Amino acid sequence: MTGPDKGVRGRRVAEVGMALAAAIFGAVVVFGALQHDVGWGPTGPGAGYFPLRIGLLLIGVASLLMLRQILAGVPDRFSEAGALRRVAALLVPTLIFGAAMAPLGAYLPMLLYLLWMARRTARAGWAVSLLVAIAMPVGLFLMFEVWLGVPLAKGPLEEALGIY
Amino acid sequence: MEGFTALLRGFEVALTAYHIGLMVVGVLIGILVGVLPGLGAPNGVALLLPLTFFMPPVSAIILLSSMYWGALLGGSTTSILFNIPGEPSSVATTFDGHPMAKQGKAAEALSLAFLSSGFGALVGVITITIIADDIAGFALRFSPAEYFAVYLLAFCAFIGMGGTDPLKTAVSLLVGLSLATIGMDTVSGEMRLTFGQDQLVRGISFLVAVIGLFGIGELLATTDETEKVEGIRARVRLSAVLATLVQMPRYTVALIRSAAIGIWMGLTPGGPTAASFMSYGVARRFSKRRENFGRGEPEGVVSPETSDHAAGVSALLPMLALGVPGSATAAVMLGGLMIWGLQPGPMLFQDQPDFVWGLIASMYIANLVAVVLVLTTVPIFASVMRVPFGLLAPMIMAICVSGAWMVSSNSFDVLLAIGFGVVGYMMKKLDYPIAPMVLAMVLGDKAEDAFRQSMLMSQGDLTIFWSNWLVGTITTLALLLLAWPMLASLMRRGAQLRRRPAE
Numbered sequence: 129m130t131g132p133d134k135g136v137r138g139r140r141v142a143e144v145g146m147a148l149a150a151a152i153f154g155a156v157v158v159f160g161a162l163q164h165d166v167g168w169g170p171t172g173p174g175a176g177y178f179p180l181r182i183g184l185l186l187i188g189v190a191s192l193l194m195l196r197q198i199l200a201g202v203p204d205r206f207s208e209a210g211a212l213r214r215v216a217a218l219l220v221p222t223l224i225f226g227a228a229m230a231p232l233g234a235y236l237p238m239l240l241y242l243l244w245m246a247r248r249t250a251r252a253g254w255a256v257s258l259l260v261a262i263a264m265p266v267g268l269f270l271m272f273e274v275w276l277g278v279p280l281a282k283g284p285l286e287e288a289l290g291i292y
Numbered sequence: 293m294e295g296f297t298a299l300l301r302g303f304e305v306a307l308t309a310y311h312i313g314l315m316v317v318g319v320l321i322g323i324l325v326g327v328l329p330g331l332g333a334p335n336g337v338a339l340l341l342p343l344t345f346f347m348p349p350v351s352a353i354i355l356l357s358s359m360y361w362g363a364l365l366g367g368s369t370t371s372i373l374f375n376i377p378g379e380p381s382s383v384a385t386t387f388d389g390h391p392m393a394k395q396g397k398a399a400e401a402l403s404l405a406f407l408s409s410g411f412g413a414l415v416g417v418i419t420i421t422i423i424a425d426d427i428a429g430f431a432l433r434f435s436p437a438e439y440f441a442v443y444l445l446a447f448c449a450f451i452g453m454g455g456t457d458p459l460k461t462a463v464s465l466l467v468g469l470s471l472a473t474i475g476m477d478t479v480s481g482e483m484r485l486t487f488g489q490d491q492l493v494r495g496i497s498f499l500v501a502v503i504g505l506f507g508i509g510e511l512l513a514t515t516d517e518t519e520k521v522e523g524i525r526a527r528v529r530l531s532a533v534l535a536t537l538v539q540m541p542r543y544t545v546a547l548i549r550s551a552a553i554g555i556w557m558g559l560t561p562g563g564p565t566a567a568s569f570m571s572y573g574v575a576r577r578f579s580k581r582r583e584n585f586g587r588g589e590p591e592g593v594v595s596p597e598t599s600d601h602a603a604g605v606s607a608l609l610p611m612l613a614l615g616v617p618g619s620a621t622a623a624v625m626l627g628g629l630m631i632w633g634l635q636p637g638p639m640l641f642q643d644q645p646d647f648v649w650g651l652i653a654s655m656y657i658a659n660l661v662a663v664v665l666v667l668t669t670v671p672i673f674a675s676v677m678r679v680p681f682g683l684l685a686p687m688i689m690a691i692c693v694s695g696a697w698m699v700s701s702n703s704f705d706v707l708l709a710i711g712f713g714v715v716g717y718m719m720k721k722l723d724y725p726i727a728p729m730v731l732a733m734v735l736g737d738k739a740e741d742a743f744r745q746s747m748l749m750s751q752g753d754l755t756i757f758w759s760n761w762l763v764g765t766i767t768t769l770a771l772l773l774l775a776w777p778m779l780a781s782l783m784r785r786g787a788q789l790r791r792r793p794a795e
Contacts, residue, residue: 143722147463154470156485164480173748174480175482175484178473182469185462189463211516211517214515214516215717218685218686218689219713221686222508222689222710226710229693229706234697238690245685245686246682246686249686252683276343276346278343281703
C-alpha cells in the first residue's frame with residue numbers, strides 16, 4: 129500500500145480516526161449514563177434515560193461512518209505539506225498562553241504570546257511586533273476593565289502594579 | 293392589524309438615540325467581525341454576549357442582532373474581493389462575486405450583493421411582522437409533546453436538508469446533545485457525566501464551545517490553507533450604487549424566488565448557509581444564461597445574497613416564538629435570551645411585547661443602517677484584510693481566548709475553548725457541519741425536558757407523538773426529513789436504472 133506518496137492516505141486515516149473518536153465519546157456517554165437510573169423513576173424517565181439512548185445512537189452512527197470509510201474511503205490528502213506544522217506553530221503557543229493565564233494573569237502572557245507570534249511566525253520587524261504586543265493588551269484593558277467593567281484574569285504583575 | 297399597532301409600539305422602543313447608536317456600533321463591529329477570518333457571526337455574538345449583561349434585554353438583543361446583520365454583509369465583502377468567505381453562508385457568493393470583481397466589476401458586484409441583501413432582509417422582516425402573532429398564537433397550543441416534536445423537526449431538518457453528509461451531521465448533533473447533558477440534571481438534581489470533576493458540575497457552556505469551534509477552529513483551519521490572499525481594490529462610488537439600483541428590477545424573479553427560499557429555510561431550521569446554496573443552485577438551473585454561472589454572472593450574486601439575508605432575518609422568528617433557532621447565530625442569541633432571564637416561546641409575545649416588537653422594529657432600521665454603512669465603509673474594512681494573516685491570527689486568537697475566560701472567569705473554560713478549537717479544526721477539515729452541534733448544545737436540555745414530560749404524561753407510550761393531528765404532522769414531517777437523504781438516493785438510483793437502456 130505504500131505508494132510514492134504516503135500523504136495521500138492521510139485523509140482516510142483522519143476520517144476513520146474522527147469517527148472512532150466519536151464512537152468512543154458515545155461509549156463514555158453510555159458509561160456515564162449507566163451510573164444513573166436509565167429506566168423509569170418516580171419523576172418519569174430517570175436521569176440516565178436520555179443520555180443512554182443518545183450515546184447508543186452516537187456509537188451506531190459513528191460506527192456506520194467508520195465502516196463506510198474503511199470499505200469505500202477514497203485516498204486523499206488530509207492537508208498540504210507543511211500545513212500541519214503551521215497549525216502547530218499557532219496552536220502550541222496559544223495553548224501555553226491559555227495555560228499561563230490562570231497563574232500569571234491575562235496581560236503579560238498575552239504580550240509575550242503576541243511578541244513571539246509576530247517575531248517567529250509572522251516574521252515582522254521589532255517595531256511592528258512591539259506595537260502589536262503592547263497595543264493589544266492595553267486596548268483590551270481599556271475596553272474591558274475601564275470602559276465595560278468586565279475583569280480579565282489577574283496575576284502577580286497586576287497585583288504589583290495595583291490594578292485590581 | 294394587531295401586528296401593525298404592536299409594530300408601531302416597537303418603533304417607539306427602537307427609535308431612541310441610544311438604540312440607534314447601538315445599531316451603528318453593532319453593525320460596525322459586525323462588519324469587522326464578518327471581514328476578519330476566524331471571527332464570524334456566531335462567535336462574534338458569543339464574544340459580545342458577556343458584555344451585554346449590564347444592559348436591558350431589548351438593548352442587548354438590538355446590539356447583538358445588528359451585529360449579525362453587519363457580519364452577514366461583511367462576510368459577502370471578503371467573498372467578492374478576496375474569494376474568502378468571511379461567513380460560511382457567503383461561500384456561494386464567491387462563485388460569481390469574485391469572478392465579477394476580477395473582471396473589474398468589483399463595485400457592481402458589491403453593490404449588487406448589498407442591495408440584494410437589503411431586499412432579502414426587508415422581505416424577511418415584513419414576513420415576520422405579518423406572521424409573528426399567528427405563529428405565537430399557534431405555539432400557545434403546544435404541549436410538551438408538540439415541543440419535543442418541533443425540536444425533533446429542527447434536528448431532522450439539519451440532517452435531511454443541511455446539504456452536508458447526513459451521517460456526519462448526525463454525529464455532530466448527537467455529540468452536541470451529549471455535551472448538553474453534562475452537569476446537574478434539572479429534574480433529579482443528579483450529577484451526570486461529570487465523573488467526579490468539579491469543573492463539569494456547571495456543565496459545558498455553549499459560549500465556550502462556540503468561541504472554540506467557530507473562532508479558534510476557524511483560525512487553525514485558515515492557517516492550514518496555503519492560498520495566498522490576493523485582494524482586489526475597490527471603491528464603491530455612489531454613482532455605481534445608483535447604476536446598480538436602476539438595474540435591480542432586471543433581477544425581480546431571482547430576488548423574489550431567492551427571498552422565498554431564504555424565508556422558508558430560515559423558518560424551518562435549514563439556516564442561511566443551506567439557503568444560499570439552494571438558492572444559487574435553483575438560480576443556475578432556471579437561468580437562461582446557465583453557462584455563464586461561475587464566471588461572473590450577476591444573478592449568481594443576487595440569488596445567494598438575497599436568500600442568505602432573508603434566512604438570517606427570518607431565523608429569529610422561530611427562535612422567539614418557539615424557542616427553536618433557525619441558524620447557529622440565532623442559537624447563540626437564544627442562549628443569551630435565557631441568560632438574560634427571558635423564556636423564549638409564545639408567552640414572550642404576551643409578557644414582553646416591547647422586547648419582541650422592539651427587536652422586530654429594530655430589524656427594519658438596523659438593516660437599512662447596515663446597508664448604508666457597509667456601502668460607505670467597504671474600502672476601510674477591506675484594508676484590514678491586507679494585514680498579513682500571520683499577524684492577524686494571534687490577535688484574533690487573543691480576543692477569543694480572553695472571551696472564553698470572560699464567560700465565567702475560569703481558566704478551565706480557556707483550555708476547553710482551545711480543545712473545542714482543535715475539534716472544530718478537525719470538523720472543518722473533514723466536512724463535519726458545526727452548526728448542528730451548537731444548536732443541539734443550546735436545545736439539548738429543553739428537548740430532553742420536553743421528552744421526559746411527554747413520557748410522563750403518556751406513561752412511557754411513544755404514540756403520544758401521534759396523539760393528535762398537530763403533533764402527529766410535525767413528528768411525521770420530522771421523520772420524513774430524516775429519511776429524505778435515503779429516499780433521494782434511492783430515487784436517483786431508480787431514475788438511473790430506467791435511463792440506462794436508452795443510452
